[in-house]
Amino acid sequence: MSSSEAENRPADGTQGLHEEGDNEKPQISKKAAKKEAAKQEKLRLRQEASAAAAAEALAEASIEDPLSDNYGDVPLNELQSKAHTGRKWTPVKYLTEALKGEEVLIRGRAQAIRAVSKKMAFVVVRERGYTVQCVLSVSPDKVSPQMVKFATSLSRESYVDVDGVVAVPGETLTGTTQQVEILVRKIYCIDRAVPSLPINIEDAARSEADIEKALQAGEKLVRVNQDTRLNFRVLDLRTPANQSIFRLHDQVETTFRQFLRSDGFVGIHTPKLIAGSSEGGAAVFRLDYKGQPACLAQSPQLHKQMVICGDFARVFEIGPVFRAEDSYTHRHLCEFTGLDVEMEIKEHYSEVMDVVGRLFVSIFDSLNENCHKELETIRKQYPFEPLKYLRETLRLTFEEGIQMLKAAGVEVDPLGDLNTEAERKLGQLVLEKYGTEFYILHRYPLGVRPFYTMPCYDDPSYSNSFDVFIRGEEIISGAQRIHNSDFLSQRAEACGIDVKTISAYIDSFRYGAPPHGGFGVGLERVVMLFCALNNIRKTSLFPRDPLRITP
Amino acid sequence: MSSSEAENRPADGTQGLHEEGDNEKPQISKKAAKKEAAKQEKLRLRQEASAAAAAEALAEASIEDPLSDNYGDVPLNELQSKAHTGRKWTPVKYLTEALKGEEVLIRGRAQAIRAVSKKMAFVVVRERGYTVQCVLSVSPDKVSPQMVKFATSLSRESYVDVDGVVAVPGETLTGTTQQVEILVRKIYCIDRAVPSLPINIEDAARSEADIEKALQAGEKLVRVNQDTRLNFRVLDLRTPANQSIFRLHDQVETTFRQFLRSDGFVGIHTPKLIAGSSEGGAAVFRLDYKGQPACLAQSPQLHKQMVICGDFARVFEIGPVFRAEDSYTHRHLCEFTGLDVEMEIKEHYSEVMDVVGRLFVSIFDSLNENCHKELETIRKQYPFEPLKYLRETLRLTFEEGIQMLKAAGVEVDPLGDLNTEAERKLGQLVLEKYGTEFYILHRYPLGVRPFYTMPCYDDPSYSNSFDVFIRGEEIISGAQRIHNSDFLSQRAEACGIDVKTISAYIDSFRYGAPPHGGFGVGLERVVMLFCALNNIRKTSLFPRDPLRITP
Incomplete structure (x- = not known):
């Protein structure tokens, strides 16, 4: 594959993509193709069902909540360059203890969403490889139960805006790159990801060693193979x-x-x-x-x-x-x-x-x-x-x-x-x-x-x-x-x-x-x-x- | 031709390449094609004839000259990475009065060759847009008449090595970028250009204003049109x-x-x-x-x-x-x-x-x-x-x-x-x-x-x-x-x-x-x-x- 010379050498290599061995054209059987198509169709149906359920939950959530302006899906029309406010978003990588007590606005992906109870939830937001934990905890005039419900309705990888106050937790955070938390005041969804992703980022980001280690401990973790990665490259690129x-x-x-x-x-x-x-x-x-x-x-x-x-x-x-x-x-x-x-x-x-x-x-x-x-x-x-x-x-x-x-x-x-x-x-x-x-x-x-x-x-x-x-x-x-x-x-x-x-x-x-x-x-x-x-x-x-x- | 947008606009423009007007497909007649082919054939024959004549002149030139090692065509074999001497070539653009009296070695193209007499000739050498005049003047033990003859046998655009002493002439040199001359001691041809070039660099480098000015003075200079330039782009790029x-x-x-x-x-x-x-x-x-x-x-x-x-x-x-x-x-x-x-x-x-x-x-x-x-x-x-x-x-x-x-x-x-x-x-x-x-x-x-x-x-x-x-x-x-x-x-x-x-x-x-x-x-x-x-x-x-x- 050298660039300046015509390469007439026999194709070779010992770590081929396809298990059949190097430079043998892999056969894709009709049966396998059909199976793959059926799998994709099933995935799509599952995605549609989850989307409908999420929409329903959402509609329920915002009923009669005086804080309903502080969360929700941003209508597409609002994203057509309507605003020109000059608001400043703080990059996630700049969220450090120095900002303790300050109100910040961040934008990124809802990488992980965890409901602790009806009154509390965590959303890990990721931006360009940096992650921060956002905490929603019900309190009067600030966070309503409906807001918590909205947050937990988010599908992973959805694009979100979070407005909140920087806090420094007592212990080391192992799940995020940033060592501060955001106490959420507002949370809006810019664009929802389909609820069932074809590959999960944490699966795609896992090392072979971690898979092996888990296996020895009796746990079988998902291994995303190279072809699947490439089929859904837009997700794979986020690792x-x-x-x-x-x-x-x-x-x-x-x-x-x-x-x-x-x-x-x-x-x-x-x-x-x-x-x-x-x-x-x-x-x-x-x-x-x-x-x-x-x-x-x-x-x-x-x-x-x-x-x-x-x-x-x-x-x-x-x-x-x-x-x-x-x-x-x-x-x-x-x-x-x-x-x-x-x-x-x-x-x-x-x-x-x-x-x-x-x-x-x-x-x-x-x-x-x-x-x-x-x-x-x-x-x-x-x-x-x-x-x-x-x-x-x-x-x-x-x-x-x-x-x-x-x-x-x-x-x-x-x-x-x-x-x-x-x-x-x-x-x-x-x-x-x-x-x-x-x-x-x-x-x-x-x-x-x-x-x-x-x-x-x-x-x-x-x-x-x-x-x-x-x-x-x-x-x-x-x-x-x-x-x-x-x-x-x-x-x-x-x-x-x-x-x-x-x-x-x-x-x-x-x-x-x-x-x-x-x-x-x-x-x-x-x-x-x-x-x-x-x-x-x-x-x-x-x-x-x-x-x-x-x- | 914008890069990110599919352009569906009508093609347009007012300064088209082809005189027939914009976006009309120019017709190339069979007659014109035949004429062009005949022209190319004629050019090729002329080139071959000149090459033969040059070779003959060259053979004659080196007969019984004790200085014959100081000039000539370098055999191809010598150019196949045979030498590894560490000799230094001085870039033409560095040739200034500061080097007066020093011996230098330069490499470039014989842009212009002018025989003044059988005893004297000038070769203008060009390297990356910089030019210097090289002077061959017959003198005992240094420059022989055969060497002058060799120099004048060079075709324009040939690649040459010139070894000589830097001299500062009394007057301003208008024909070259450098204000020094090289008194040639050795001159070798690395690679000969065909004797009749399809386009001359000075023609291709001429401004429209100069052509007009000459015309008003009754002189008709060659105007190289865009298509000819592109046909012989390798020459055209040298302007x-x-x-x-x-x-x-x-x-x-x-x-x-x-x-x-x-x-x-x-x-x-x-x-x-x-x-x-x-x-x-x-x-x-x-x-x-x-x-x-x-x-x-x-x-x-x-x-x-x-x-x-x-x-x-x-x-x-x-x-x-x-x-x-x-x-x-x-x-x-x-x-x-x-x-x-x-x-x-x-x-x-x-x-x-x-x-x-x-x-x-x-x-x-x-x-x-x-x-x-x-x-x-x-x-x-x-x-x-x-x-x-x-x-x-x-x-x-x-x-x-x-x-x-x-x-x-x-x-x-x-x-x-x-x-x-x-x-x-x-x-x-x-x-x-x-x-x-x-x-x-x-x-x-x-x-x-x-x-x-x-x-x-x-x-x-x-x-x-x-x-x-x-x-x-x-x-x-x-x-x-x-x-x-x-x-x-x-x-x-x-x-x-x-x-x-x-x-x-x-x-x-x-x-x-x-x-x-x-x-x-x-x-x-x-x-x-x-x-x-x-x-x-x-x-x-x-x-x-x-x-x-x-x-």
Whole structure:
């Protein structure tokens, strides 16, 4: 799934999404589909019944209550930008003892609702991962029994406004992030969630360890599987781990941009709709473009090189990359976010590896320094060890890698590619010998690289190319490219590519081309492997794989 | 071409690319196509002939020259990362009088080659927009006549290494950016350009004013038309104006990200491959996704809203947006870069307009502050007045706009949309009255906005929506969205959309949805209008329109 290179390797992986094993197309039986449909219908009926019951309870509740203005469902009309009062909402994360005795207004989700009696109820309100306990206790002129009833009628995940006074309880609160309570004076529902949620947030947020522990204590807790999470992604995204994972994404992207810009690179956007058949190799998505055959770019490879020929010297791009491959593994997607770099080379492709090394050390540093809380949160649900990496990124040649494997009893084709198993094994050996889980393997055999890869000057069986690994899995592919148009044509032909379909690309090198190279990274893979997650679907907002194009 | 709203307006514009007039599909006659093919063939033959002649001259030149190691074409093998010497190249822009007498090594393009005699020649070398004059003057043990001959054999735009001594000439150099010369000691060609270029950089870099001026003096200079530029985009991108235009792009994007991140927004990436038919309305590109009907997202609209329902509160996205519309205007593309924002609203859609106003003032400021040189360079080829904008962005209601137009004698449908002509006129009136070329028009008629737009609380003929204009052209569309799933279904049906095809979207609002709103911007339009350029193809690296999908 590397972004800059057409990947012709066998699809692989050992922790596939589907239990049938990797890269075997899972069969969905008609029976299973029917069963799923019936289940959904049942859920919907149950939701409707609960909604009706809630509405009835609500109508009852507000009868003849002098405090009835202090609670209730806000009519939709009121939410159509009617008000413009300038009221201030206090973010839940700012609710601390310093605000004791003050009246605050908060907005968030009713994460948990608990009726203690007809006179008392608790509502835990969550906003952006922070939670606070709101207390409704009947008292004259302040809280009526009907108000308590209204609060307990709320469905979980409903959006609410709560107005109340900050109080500091005598004991530590274990169920919320904030150590204060809100003594509720007013509570309004902005938008109700359906009463029966398809997945509960606390189930989706539970760690495997907690499930196991409960099981040993004889309790069977709900385990939400990956497919169900994705079917109801909008709910799944609300878990603390997911809130953090996608903030890491943004941090990686931000550091990528900042580092490269300060190193003289310019951010660009190349077209995703391209004529012909992209780079050949990996399967592409084809479409009709106003009567012309076209496809979706399987990487910005061709165009980022053309921009180098257009004298931009050093460029990067962040954008979607499309692969129509039938890969059913834990690490392949049909659409992912590519981080691509292309740059002039003065003498040697090590100049590109220099950028890779410095860039990624800077990305890892920035995650460790700026995302403490996020990493901690992810770790709670998905425990992992911090990534081990060196200040100066280790480089090994492919041949050295082969030798290390050989010495460990693993025989591999010296002119072939490494399979996933060999990559993992080599990752282990490198960790033991050099103490790093991040390293570069370079001088790959030419035969396993795309046609535009520059062969080595001293041995045309090898190439000026490299892969980069995190925790034994490939995240980056890069190389020096062929900048001479005649040689490029010749290599394309030798690789069985119809040169006519890429003539616009090859012609770009006819007007004086600088020697250059670059690399491509999959953003989702970087985050997955930094956090040692077992499935790339966990690090894509709305993953696309051969079986999934919704939601 | 706004990014977040499906645009159903009539395609328009007054400065179309094609002379036949806007939005009429230009006809390419067979005759013209044949003529173009013949022209290309002729060009190719001429190039081959010149290349052969150059090679011959070269072979002759190096015969029996004791200095023959000091010049020549670098064999390809030497450029395959053979060397790793650590030599330092001095960037052309650093060549100043301070380096007088020092030996430097530079790399760049032979922009101009001039033989004064058999004993003397000049080569102007260009690197990233900076140019320096290199002088070859025959002298014993330093420069041979063959070396001069080699230099004059270089084709323009060839990539060269020049080694020489910095000298300060007695007079001002008008032909180069740098005020020093290089007395050449060595000159090597890294990669030769074909001898006859399809377009010359100086022709492509010429301003309309210079062409007119020359014409008045009786000289007819080459004018490179927009289509030819795009056919040979790799050459066209080398002009100083283009080098600057795409650096502005990157600056806009950088400020967009920085501003929003510091305002609590998170950068996201939503899928471009989506099931069904996107938002309806504007034509979409359809494709087959592993046997399922799919299309390319015509904006991140649906998914960015879903991410808000997933509790991310404030998000932005920068990514490609696809429109299959048959719009042949100066301001529509089939693929462009969308800058999208979506955020929770506490009370009123003015909260979204606040962000728009502050964000864009910050973008304009950053362009004016950080891109002096780029703006100056663009202005040389395409003169324009600096954009007039207020510190506090002006807001007018749609009704106020209609009144202003009416008072100026322009009658428009009070519940219809503004056409391009009316938008331009209003832009003029606003400039005269308020002194700004950047303003927000809000409270648009509901009937001209997408189905998911929230109607006004006090009048369902109007909506909580806005457009934003630069120099009388729309660049942003935004609105409060409908967050209630039942109302959303109802509005989709009323707008003739098959609710089944967007059920994943509508269902997202069933689990408690915050009131929210957002907007979308076309990056290419921002740069085009900030610089008052007349065609959006000038601000897209490789534009895609209904007639163009290459290079």
